[in-house]
Amino acid sequence: MLSLLAVIQKELLLLLRDRAGLLVLFVMPAVLVVVITLVQENALKTMGAVDTGILLINQDTGALGRQMVEALEAAEGVRVTRQVKGRAPSRVEALALVADGVYQLCLIIPSGMTERVRARARSSAQASLSEKKGTEPEATEPMPCIEVHFDPTVMGGFRSAVGHLLDLMVLRLEVAEKIKALGELLPEAIHRSLAETLAPMGEPVPALPALDLQLRWSEMPLLQVEDGDARAVQLSPLPTSAQQNVPAWTLFGIFFIVLPMSGAFIQERINGTRLRLLTMPVGYGALVGGRIIAYAGVCSLQCLLIGGIGKWLLPLWGAPGLTMGGSAVALLVITACAILAATGYGILLGTVIDTYQQAAMIGPISVVIAAALGGIMVPVYAMPPLMQKISVVSPLGWGLNGILDVFVRRAGLAAVLPEAGALAAFFCACILMAWRWERRQG
Template identity: 40%
Template sequence: MACGLSGGDKGYDSGAMLKLLAVAARELLLLARDRPGLLVLFFMPAILVIVITLVQDNVLRLTGQAPTQVLYLDLDGGVVGRKLAQQLTESGLQLVDPEAEQRETAAIQAAVADGTYRMGIVVPAGTSARVRQESARLMTKMTAGEAPELSGGLPVPVFFDPGILPSLRTGLNSRVAMALAAISVDQQLTQLNRVLDPLLAALPGQRAGSAGSVAELSELLKQPLLVADEQHGRGELPGSSPYDPVQQNVPAWALFGVFFTAIPIAGGLLQERTSGIWTRLMTLPVSPLTLIGGKLAAYLVICCCQFLLIGLIGTVVFPVAGLPAFTVSAPPASLLTVVLLSSLAACGYGILLGTLCTSYEQASTMGATSVVVAAALGGIMVPVYAMPPLMQWFSVVSPLNWGLNAFHDLLVRGETLASLSDDLVRLSLFSLVTLGLAAWKLRSCQ
């Protein structure tokens, strides 16, 4: 195997730029003839970003961040059924009225059990009357100075799909419990008003209308004294949601596709070395730096095209699929800087692989495996904050993590280019180290 750098011009001459462009054009022509390679570089990340984003968007719907359909049967027809429906609707659930043949508890249970609906609620007939009677009984006991016998409460059947996610089940159950608690408090306050109104009216010197103020007690207690004021974090873009799969997946999977360019770069360089083409190229009046620079220039263009393709998919295709459109609010120069540095890191890694591996099979296997592992560690597939502490610590060594953090800071958090300096410096150093090691390896093979 020939891998020497002997022969040829050792420096740039007056036509160095033309030679570099010629080498870049040659690389693009070779890649254009490699249809499987083009599929890996463009088709694979395009399919991944569509499939993963659609799946994650559906997961968000299932975990309660989007309205969940609930089969709701109100056999009561009274105040409890109406208020429970109102409370659940205000909490973000989408109540579905069952068909005529489903208006019984067994039918609701069967519809939920077979997976048609994730959840079903039945308000039994006479619930409102029983709630009023129980509330009046408790209040009578209290006004008489007796300790009331507390019961477990009147049951409201709630059915869950056996295959529902545990987190979704917990969230839905909490919404129902809070709604029922609010209705219980409201009914107890109503009974309290009925007891206190005549007592206050009978007090000597009681001004007319003062007893009526007690009737407003329930409305007064409904007024919150403390509320959560959700605000944007530092650098967070106004109007952004807590987790937007489009804004986060588009740059993530575009970055994943960019690092997969390491495989065709390594394969092409390895083929040139093993076939003797590299040796023949060294006999020409062209510098090794020009050959490497031409490869970098060609694949930098490919990487930019990859980002452009994934961005167009997010902008044009996603709205058709019912997803939010991908938007870029960052300055174009800042975005281009991150794209170029990420692409340069990917190309440098590919050239290093091409000098270290001894066969195309080895290069493709090592390249694909290492990129997938780096993507998994870097947060492309699963957010870093959702990983175990040990994996979070290892994620800092992944160049895909540096690139992804830079994109998220720029596109999601609205940071400036200067605030990305840590990740951009890491990407730059990674590029220099990989290219330096590749050059050293080639020189050692003279």
């Protein structure tokens, strides 16, 4: 027991002297979590995860202009601004604000839109009821045009989403006005047709009142799409940027423990400490166990530090805080197995690698490759089919799936046992290979 404690103390002292290694273990993953989470949160805002600000100028004094304003204000995910500094901006001022990037887009409803739309709707209804088939409606009024001006830096996907929203609103207004015009003109057309038919018989034709056709029938849905969860439990609508990035980059930082671990092995081998330890009454199990416990403690501190950043620091910068949806026991088990897998890999590399240069290349590069294959940098579902098949061999992928099961899918202990078992098996395989290599080298 004393020998085990001595090994733990030795490893911690060596690590404390390795300032570059401490920076890699603590500062690098913390910075990655903060930067990537904030960047992704901004990307989510751009894609519509938060309200879109629209600078609106309504120059129309009629009912249709008011209806469009009300529809925009009631639309989900839209924040309408009609006044700047306490007054309605002019067209020139609004375009300048959008060009300067203050607003993402400006919507201008033209003056006289209501009168022109209704005149064109009446012409369209008259053409539909005309006795001359194929008669085109007469353009009694020029077509009104709703202007949409975007900030030049706005991406195409955002422009398409806004255009789709406006197209639906315009379509609804068009249908309503055409139905209204048809309700006014249809009785006249029916009366005229009856008069032509009954007049030779000497039958009087009563006048028909205008029809008050409403749009309520068109608002009744005939088909619907319902969102549902893929599991029986209730899930969050979307994982937040913190839930996506904090666990992933914490796992990435944990596996970088291989760099100081392998460096400590090589240093002991070069300065003869390794040989002196083997001549003492200290077994291989105590040497390896002491290293595992020491570096597992360091990895635990990593998790606490980065988890604290995700929970308390990120909300101060406008990003959502880290929240856990599943079992704390499941999170503890999968995290412990991931830490064991990382320390086991570090012991294997430190045993088989001979120089610092090899450790500095093989260790970080192998971790980055495993992270890329495991879905930390790019989601696995977005990879080509071949890469998706290869990704199943990544220990970081196993750990990430298990952690996301807890944070996003609200899973319990049973759900993370396959990933935890795979990580534990990886740890045992690394220790076994390191032991066999050690025995082969004498």
